[in-house]
Amino acid sequence: MVSVAVACAAVILIAVGGLRLVDEKANAVYGHGVVPIEHLAAVHEEVLRVRMLALNYYMSDAEYRAKEDTEMTERTAHVDEIWAKYLPLTADQKTATALKANFDKFNELRTGKMMPAALDGRLQDFWDSWNQGTGLYAEIDEAFQTLEKAHADSAVQAKQEVSDAKATVTTQVWVIGVLGLLLGLGIALLVVRAVVGPVRRVTAVLKAVAAGDLTRDSGVRSRDEVGQMADALNLATASMREAVTTINGSAATVLESSRNLNAVNDHLSSGATTASGRAAAAQQAAEDVARLVSTLSAAAEEMGVSIREIATNASDAAGVAGEAVSVASETSTIVGKLGESSAEIGNVVKLITSIAEQTNLLALNATIEAARAGDMGKGFAVVAGEVKELAQETAKATETIGQRVEMIQSDTDSAVAAIERISEVIVRISDYQTTIASAVEEQTATTAEISRSVAEAATGAEDIARNISEVAQAAADTTAGVTSSRTAAQHLAGMADELTGAVRRFEVSR
Numbered sequence: 001m002v003s004v005a006v007a008c009a010a011v012i013l014i015a016v017g018g019l020r021l022v023d024e025k026a027n028a029v030y031g032h033g034v035v036p037i038e039h040l041a042a043v044h045e046e047v048l049r050v051r052m053l054a055l056n057y058y059m060s061d062a063e064y065r066a067k068e069d070t071e072m073t074e075r076t077a078h079v080d081e082i083w084a085k086y087l088p089l090t091a092d093q094k095t096a097t098a099l100k101a102n103f104d105k106f107n108e109l110r111t112g113k114m115m116p117a118a119l120d121g122r123l124q125d126f127w128d129s130w131n132q133g134t135g136l137y138a139e140i141d142e143a144f145q146t147l148e149k150a151h152a153d154s155a156v157q158a159k160q161e162v163s164d165a166k167a168t169v170t171t172q173v174w175v176i177g178v179l180g181l182l183l184g185l186g187i188a189l190l191v192v193r194a195v196v197g198p199v200r201r202v203t204a205v206l207k208a209v210a211a212g213d214l215t216r217d218s219g220v221r222s223r224d225e226v227g228q229m230a231d232a233l234n235l236a237t238a239s240m241r242e243a244v245t246t247i248n249g250s251a252a253t254v255l256e257s258s259r260n261l262n263a264v265n266d267h268l269s270s271g272a273t274t275a276s277g278r279a280a281a282a283q284q285a286a287e288d289v290a291r292l293v294s295t296l297s298a299a300a301e302e303m304g305v306s307i308r309e310i311a312t313n314a315s316d317a318a319g320v321a322g323e324a325v326s327v328a329s330e331t332s333t334i335v336g337k338l339g340e341s342s343a344e345i346g347n348v349v350k351l352i353t354s355i356a357e358q359t360n361l362l363a364l365n366a367t368i369e370a371a372r373a374g375d376m377g378k379g380f381a382v383v384a385g386e387v388k389e390l391a392q393e394t395a396k397a398t399e400t401i402g403q404r405v406e407m408i409q410s411d412t413d414s415a416v417a418a419i420e421r422i423s424e425v426i427v428r429i430s431d432y433q434t435t436i437a438s439a440v441e442e443q444t445a446t447t448a449e450i451s452r453s454v455a456e457a458a459t460g461a462e463d464i465a466r467n468i469s470e471v472a473q474a475a476a477d478t479t480a481g482v483t484s485s486r487t488a489a490q491h492l493a494g495m496a497d498e499l500t501g502a503v504r505r506f507e508v509s510r
Contacts, residue, residue: 042082043079043086050110054115092150099143102136103140106136106137109132217237218233248500251500255496255497346409356392356395357391359390360388360395364388366383367381
């Protein structure tokens with residue numbers, strides 16, 4: 001890892017140095033190529049403007065000549081200013097010096113000959129001076145071309161230097177990078193070879209542990225991270241091996257104890273079941289006896305009550321029988337009167353029947369008269385028809401009432417005969433009630449003695465049944481406890497079997 005870091009640092013340093021060199025070369029290209037050319041172009045422009053102004057000076061009037069004189073002076077000063085910046089950067093000092101000298105000569109010629117000739121109107125002197133200045137400008141133009149070519153050549157050279165610097169830096173970066181990569185790969189292979197083997201051995205131990213084999217050891221004894229991991233795995237495997245051994249022994253002990261507990265529970269359950277069954281049978285028999293005795297006691301009490309009620313009722317019946325004879329006599333009289341009333345009702349019904357027949361006849365006559373009257377008698381005919389129907393319904397109703405009255409008269413005769421027979425029976429019942437009352441009084445004393453004896457027997461039977469019930473409940477509680485204990489023992493045995501099965505998956509010894 002250190003070598004890789006060193007290689008990376010070397011690549012970075014070389015790249016930074018190369019970038020700095022390229023930056024310096026680029027600045028040199030700009031400072032000795034672009035800037036001088038800009039200054040030279042500005043000087044060239046000003047020089048040409050001065051020449052044009054000198055020519056215009058001759059052809060202008062006095063007002064424009066003053067302006068042009070001022071402008072030429074300013075431009076000449078501007079040329080001197082730019083030239084001071086350009087001269088240190090020039091690519092050809094000799095040519096630059098000659099160019100500036102020729103321009104100075106032109107200015108001397110302009111101020112000394114051209115302008116005075118123009119002011120005096122001496123045309124020939126002006127053109128002679130102008131032609132002399134044209135020769136100077138020819139040399140000046142040639143010097144500008146020479147300087148521009150020199151600066152172009154310098155720019156090309158600077159560009160080539162930048163390209164060379166770039167190529168050098170690129171080559172160095174690639175060489176150092178490839179060397180660092182090869183070195184890193186070599187170190188990585190060594191590290192991988194040193195790590196993969198122990199990791200594979202640790203992985204094999206982990207797979208064995210996953211399969212239940214706790215006897216394996218990784219065999220890695222290095223002090224690096226993989227060695228520490230292997231040591232931790234060995235300690236964990238040893239601890240798990242001891243724990244599984246302990247759990248296996250405990251599970252066997254628990255299983256044996258649960259089996260013994262099941263055997264004891266089975267024995268207790270058998271005895272408790274037998275005792276519970278016998279107690280239940282005895283309890284049932286005692287309950288049956290108690291129930292029968294209670295039933296007999298209740299029956300005796302009810303019998304005594306019934307006998308007393310019979311005696312009372314017999315005495316009361318004798319009195320009632322006497323009253324019934326009187327009532328039957330009165331009833332016979334009333335029924336006789338009812339027969340007389342029924343006969344009178346029959347007479348009234350016959351009278352109503354006669355009236356209904358007459359009404360029906362009158363309605364028939366009215367219908368005939370209405371038919372004779374024609375349209376004037378239609379309403380009367382309707383009323384007569386309704387009266388006729390009402391008379392017919394009345395006749396039917398009176399006929400039904402007559403039949404009912406005849407039936408009532410017949411039933412009344414039968415009732416009178418029955419009441420007479422009832423009176424005879426009541427007299428006979430009264431005689432029997434007197435005999436029953438005397439016999440019932442004799443049975444009352446005997447029944448009271450039986451009831452007292454049966455009540456005492458019922459109390460004893462209830463005590464026996466209660467005691468046997470408590471014994472049966474105790475046996476049932478014992479059976480329930482044994483059942484719960486057996487269930488717990490079975491659960492414990494099941495857990496021991498599961499624990500043993502889980503532990504058997506692990507191999508703790510060779």
